Amino acid sequence: xxxxxxxxxxVPVFEEAPVELRCNYSSSVSxxxxxxxxxxxxxxxLLLKYLSGSTLVKGINGFEAEFNKSQTSFHLRKPSVHxxxxxEYFCAxxxxxxxxxxxxxxxxxxxxxxx
Amino acid sequence: EAGVVQSxxxxxxxxxxxxxxxxxxxSGHNTLYWYRQNLGQGPELLIRYENEEAVDDSQLxxxxxxxxxxxxxDSTLKIQPAELGDSAVYLCASSLNRxxxxxxxxxxxxxxxxx
Numbered sequence: 001x002x003x004x005x006x007x008x009x010x011v012p013v014f015e016e017a018p019v020e021l022r023c024n025y026s027s028s029v030s031x032x033x034x035x036x037x038x039x040x041x042x043x044x045x046l047l048l049k050y051l052s053g054s055t056l057v058k059g060i061n062g063f064e065a066e067f068n069k070s071q072t073s074f075h076l077r078k079p080s081v082h083x084x085x086x087x088e089y090f091c092a093x094x095x096x097x098x099x100x101x102x103x104x105x106x107x108x109x110x111x112x113x114x115x
Numbered sequence: 116e117a118g119v120v121q122s123x124x125x126x127x128x129x130x131x132x133x134x135x136x137x138x139x140x141x142s143g144h145n146t147l148y149w150y151r152q153n154l155g156q157g158p159e160l161l162i163r164y165e166n167e168e169a170v171d172d173s174q175l176x177x178x179x180x181x182x183x184x185x186x187x188x189d190s191t192l193k194i195q196p197a198e199l200g201d202s203a204v205y206l207c208a209s210s211l212n213r214x215x216x217x218x219x220x221x222x223x224x225x226x227x228x229x230x
Contacts, residue, residue, distance in 0.1 A: 004157075032217055043119070043206060043221035044158070090157050094217045101217060102148065102171060105157025 002027035002093050006106035013081050014114045021076040021109045023091030031093040033074040034103065035065055038088045047089075050074065061085070086113045117141070119222035121207050127228045133195035136225045140188070140209030147184060148219060149192050150206040158206050164190065194227075202229045 005024045013019045025031065032051050036044040048059025055067040065076045074091060088110050092103040120139040128134050140147050145166050150158035161180065163171040166187035175182065179198070184190040194201055204226050208219040 009155075034218075036221075041223070041226075043223045044208075045221070046218060049218065092157070102160040102163060103158070103217070103219060105159070107155070107157050 002029075002031055002095065002104050004091050004093055004104055004106035006091055006109050008109050009107065010110045010112065012112045012114055015083060016080050018079050019077065019081050019085075019111065021089050021091075021111065023074045023076065023106060025072050025074065025091070025093050027072075027093060027095075029095060031095060033065075033067060034092040034094070035059065035063070035074070035076050036090045036092060036105075037061075038090065038108075040087075044090065047076070081111075081113050083113050083115060085111060087111060119207055119209055119220055121205075121222035121225055123225055124223060125226045125228075127230065128197055130199055130229050131196040133193065134197055134227060135191055135193045136205050136207075136227075138190045138192070138207030138222060140190070140207070141220055144209035144211055144220070145187065146210045147190050148208040148210075149182060149190070150208065152204040152206055152224070154203070161192070161205075197227075197229045199229050202227055 003026045007022045034049045035047040037047050038044050047063050048057045050057045050067045058064045063078050088108045090108045091106045094103050095101045122137050147164040149161040152158040162175045162182050164184045182192045204224040206224045207222045210219045
């Protein structure tokens, strides 16, 4: 079975500063990797995904993530955050090549932007 | 294109009462998922449908939870009777049935409070 660990439950960052949200996963087989964002009282919105190919993935809202197979990590980064980035961020995995398998989520990281 | 629609958005009931949630997926999406998100946690899959067939319901507490997806479109998730521990956000998601990706689109969720 696969699992996801998000080491930081809360990350406060000053506006316009860079941020990195950490995600590590565990799986005995290859996986797809995802980052979702959840704004208050809303559902989850896909930020970016890694399926194959280049290990640096660019997503919406200026976010990017890098897949590191040796470290089984998929950290999310943004060079300069904005107040509107305040939200909960979830890392998720699903099994590779098995169609529409379930997503296994981490416990989330709450990103708070300080003006 | 309309997104995943869920209703109601909020529901407050007393324990031992029944409750039902409704989901309308994105048009053309044959895979539908119900997830439960407890406070401070990531979503966890309850059940996954491929068209009308429930292909993964291993995490559904079948003594009190039931779900259906008649005609392979809309879906209803029911709890009877509800317990205090069922308080959570119930998220519906849908996706196209493609092997090369597993991008799931989430609805806004139904926040259930059991008193």
